[in-house]
Amino acid sequence: MALVEVQNLRKSFRTFKRSEGILGSFKDLFSRQYSTLNAVDGISFKVEEGELLGYLGPNGAGKSTSIKMLTGILKPTDGEITVMGYHPFRDRRAYTAHIGVVFGQRTQLWWDIAVLESLKLLAKIYRVSDSEFKSRLELLTETLGLKDLLHTPVRKLSLGQRIRCDLAGSLIYGPKILFLDEPTIGLDAVGKDAVRAFLRKINRDLKATIIMTTHDLKEIEELCQRILIIDKGRIIYDGSLERVRTLPGLKRRIYLDFAGSAPESKLNEIFGTRVAFERESERRLAGSYDPRELSTPELVKEVFANFDVADFTVSEPELEEVIMKIYREGAGAL
Amino acid sequence: MIYNLQIFGAYFAQFLKTRMSYRTDFFVSLVANILVGATGLLFVVFLMDGKNITELNGWSRAEVLFIYGYAMISMAIFSSVAINLYGFGNRYIIQGQFDRVLLRPLNSLAQVLFESFNLDSIGSLLVGLATMLYAARILGISIGMLDVGWLFVSSISGAVILISVFVVLSSVSFHFEDRIGIAPPFYNLISFGRYPITIFNRVIQFILSWVIPFAFVAFYPATHFFNRTGFELLCYLTPLVALVSVVVAWVFWQFGVSKYESTGN
Ligand SMILES: Nc1ncnc2c1ncn2[C@@H]1O[C@H](COP(=O)(O)OP(=O)(O)OP(=O)(O)O)[C@@H](O)[C@H]1O
Ligand SMILES: [Mg+2]
Numbered sequence: 001m002a003l004v005e006v007q008n009l010r011k012s013f014r015t016f017k018r019s020e021g022i023l024g025s026f027k028d029l030f031s032r033q034y035s036t037l038n039a040v041d042g043i044s045f046k047v048e049e050g051e052l053l054g055y056l057g058p059n060g061a062g063k064s065t066s067i068k069m070l071t072g073i074l075k076p077t078d079g080e081i082t083v084m085g086y087h088p089f090r091d092r093r094a095y096t097a098h099i100g101v102v103f104g105q106r107t108q109l110w111w112d113i114a115v116l117e118s119l120k121l122l123a124k125i126y127r128v129s130d131s132e133f134k135s136r137l138e139l140l141t142e143t144l145g146l147k148d149l150l151h152t153p154v155r156k157l158s159l160g161q162r163i164r165c166d167l168a169g170s171l172i173y174g175p176k177i178l179f180l181d182e183p184t185i186g187l188d189a190v191g192k193d194a195v196r197a198f199l200r201k202i203n204r205d206l207k208a209t210i211i212m213t214t215h216d217l218k219e220i221e222e223l224c225q226r227i228l229i230i231d232k233g234r235i236i237y238d239g240s241l242e243r244v245r246t247l248p249g250l251k252r253r254i255y256l257d258f259a260g261s262a263p264e265s266k267l268n269e270i271f272g273t274r275v276a277f278e279r280e281s282e283r284r285l286a287g288s289y290d291p292r293e294l295s296t297p298e299l300v301k302e303v304f305a306n307f308d309v310a311d312f313t314v315s316e317p318e319l320e321e322v323i324m325k326i327y328r329e330g331a332g333a334l
Numbered sequence: 335m336i337y338n339l340q341i342f343g344a345y346f347a348q349f350l351k352t353r354m355s356y357r358t359d360f361f362v363s364l365v366a367n368i369l370v371g372a373t374g375l376l377f378v379v380f381l382m383d384g385k386n387i388t389e390l391n392g393w394s395r396a397e398v399l400f401i402y403g404y405a406m407i408s409m410a411i412f413s414s415v416a417i418n419l420y421g422f423g424n425r426y427i428i429q430g431q432f433d434r435v436l437l438r439p440l441n442s443l444a445q446v447l448f449e450s451f452n453l454d455s456i457g458s459l460l461v462g463l464a465t466m467l468y469a470a471r472i473l474g475i476s477i478g479m480l481d482v483g484w485l486f487v488s489s490i491s492g493a494v495i496l497i498s499v500f501v502v503l504s505s506v507s508f509h510f511e512d513r514i515g516i517a518p519p520f521y522n523l524i525s526f527g528r529y530p531i532t533i534f535n536r537v538i539q540f541i542l543s544w545v546i547p548f549a550f551v552a553f554y555p556a557t558h559f560f561n562r563t564g565f566e567l568l569c570y571l572t573p574l575v576a577l578v579s580v581v582v583a584w585v586f587w588q589f590g591v592s593k594y595e596s597t598g599n
Contacts, residue, residue, distance in 0.1 A: 013595060068596055073436045075592045089592075097439040105599055108434050112352040124344050125438060127337075 003209055004047035009079035011040040011065050039065040041233030047211060052203045054224035055213040058327040062233040063213040067181045071101050097126060100170035100178045104163055104185035109154045115165045116150040119172050126173030140168040143198045159186035180212035184219060196222055217319045229326060236331040247334060250317045250325065251288040254299065257311040258283050270306065341440060342448040349451050363454060370457055391533040397560060398530065400469035405528040405552035406462025408492030410455040417452040419500045423507030423515040430597035443501065443587050475559050488555035491576035495550055498579035501587055508590030527551040550575045
């Protein structure tokens with residue numbers, strides 16, 4: 001059995017339209033117009049032990065809502081979740097002892113308590129032995145750069161500092177599976193890099209399973225082998241990061257370097273609308289084309305047959321471009 | 335059980351530490367407490383000396399005072415933890431802090447109750463105890479070991495009843511998004527539990543006994559100390575009523591948690 005199994009999971013929220021003004025609020029006291037919002041609308045997927053899964057989707061797609069159901073905070077409206085044999089909501093107390101959770105948006109630590117005290121309290125709650133605590137604390141302090149933060153109350157930390165402490169808090173008891181909702185929000189470049197390296201390390205060395213949402217595609221590119229894209233509560237892509245780049249309709253780019261001045265007009269004559277050329281420099285042109293319309297070998301062959309080419313490179317579409325297209329067009333893009 | 339005691343003991347220790355770290359605040363509220371306690375005592379003394387009230391519907395002034403003091407003890411225990419239920423809807427539900435509570439492998443209600451404490455209630459506990467002992471002397475009640483045991487059991491039970499009632503009221507916040515919640519008006523209702531129940535009309539008596547059982551907070555258990563008959567059964571029912579209240583409160587709470595929606599961000 002897979003570590004995480006989700007089947008037809010649904011969550012709907014009842015929302016009501018607020019009327020405007022004081023009079024409107026008064027009216028709302030007596031009659032409200034309710035409507036149902038399906039924040040998560042029948043999703044199914046599996047995650048195997050040791051995977052590092054990127055959970056993507058535009059704003060409001062239902063990522064956080066899914067994570068909240070997976071971590072036992074929200075009761076699903078419908079559908080089934082099993083994680084390590086537990087039903088997150090039903091078995092909440094037993095289940096939460098085995099998972100680590102970070103919401104970048106909101107701290108899990110105690111506001112007024114110094115970071116170290118918070119970690120000690122967590123160690124008590126999760127029954128971590130002293131020696132385990134010591135060795136983990138050492139590791140976390142070093143990799144997350146917590147040394148100077150340990151004695152500060154959480155409320156006095158900056159956003160990035162706080163998130164690093166939150167990460168430490170979610171790992172101090174050695175959970176087998178981590179749910180991270182935008183764990184690098186507000187981190188600076190160095191902080192992001194540290195967290196990224198750290199996640200890779202615990203995924204590889206400790207075989208921790210990680211499910212994370214993020215809007216940082218670089219992070220996804222560096223960490224995840226597999227991604228899940230959710231849009232309007234439905235999963236529209238579940239597969240490898242590589243495959244998503246080969247989506248139909250995505251333009252590939254070819255860069256051509258010529259021995260002399262680039263023959264832009266001649267090229268346009270030959271390829272017409274099949275390739276859109278742009279001049280990058282005197283001798284260099286970039287052309288974008290749809291590989292379904294014109295295969296790369298065909299393009300290269302024709303160029304070599306007609307021109308004196310010094311060098312060329314072909315690049316796959318940027319992940320950002322791919323994801324943007326998917327977010328913009330939804331399931332239609334796939 | 336021992337594990338839970340250790341954990342919530344640690345919560346309490348942390349709370350104390352934090353309170354101490356806001357040092358001025360700590361001392362200011364300590365002084366304020368002493369003042370409030372003293373005012374309470376003055377009020378009691380004034381009531382004892384007043385020539386205008388001698389009897390309340392068949393209850394002597396000293397008996398009324400005794401019950402009043404008794405109630406103060408239960409209420410002090412109640413308010414030492416219930417401070418978190420006050421504003422529960424706003425802090426935990428609307429601001430979504432309840433997420434954090436649900437992510438810990440501990441009982442969610444216990445976490446809410448034991449996340450912070452109201453040390454100020456020590457003052458009213460002492461005043462209540464003093465009032466009770468004072469009234470006991472006037473009434474010529476001698477208090478033995480067994481009586482002390484009963485006082486302990488029944489005042490804890492009374493506090494549990496109060497907590498349960500407010501847990502039920504607070505769990506309404508899971509269903510309706512409102513900042514104040516429906517609990518505050520009920521805080522005033524607690525005062526009904528401070529008087530001999532027979533001074534109220536029958537409907538109110540029934541409600542205070544079987545719907546919102548505030549009469550078990552002080553009145554019924556206090557009759558243990560009086561030379562009266564007619565309340566024996568109800569008096570010793572107090573711990574059972576507390577137990578039932580907890581079960582009811584837990585059902586309401588669990589149902590509320592299943593409706594918890596967190597926040598959009
Ligand atoms: N507690 C709630 N009550 C009502 N509606 C909610 C609630 N939480 C989320 N929603 C709605 O559900 C939808 C999904 O929200 P969710 O927070 O899961 O999105 P998300 O994918 O995490 O977006 P983002 O990238 O902006 O964090 C949104 O339309 C949001 O308004
Ligand atoms: Mg989100």
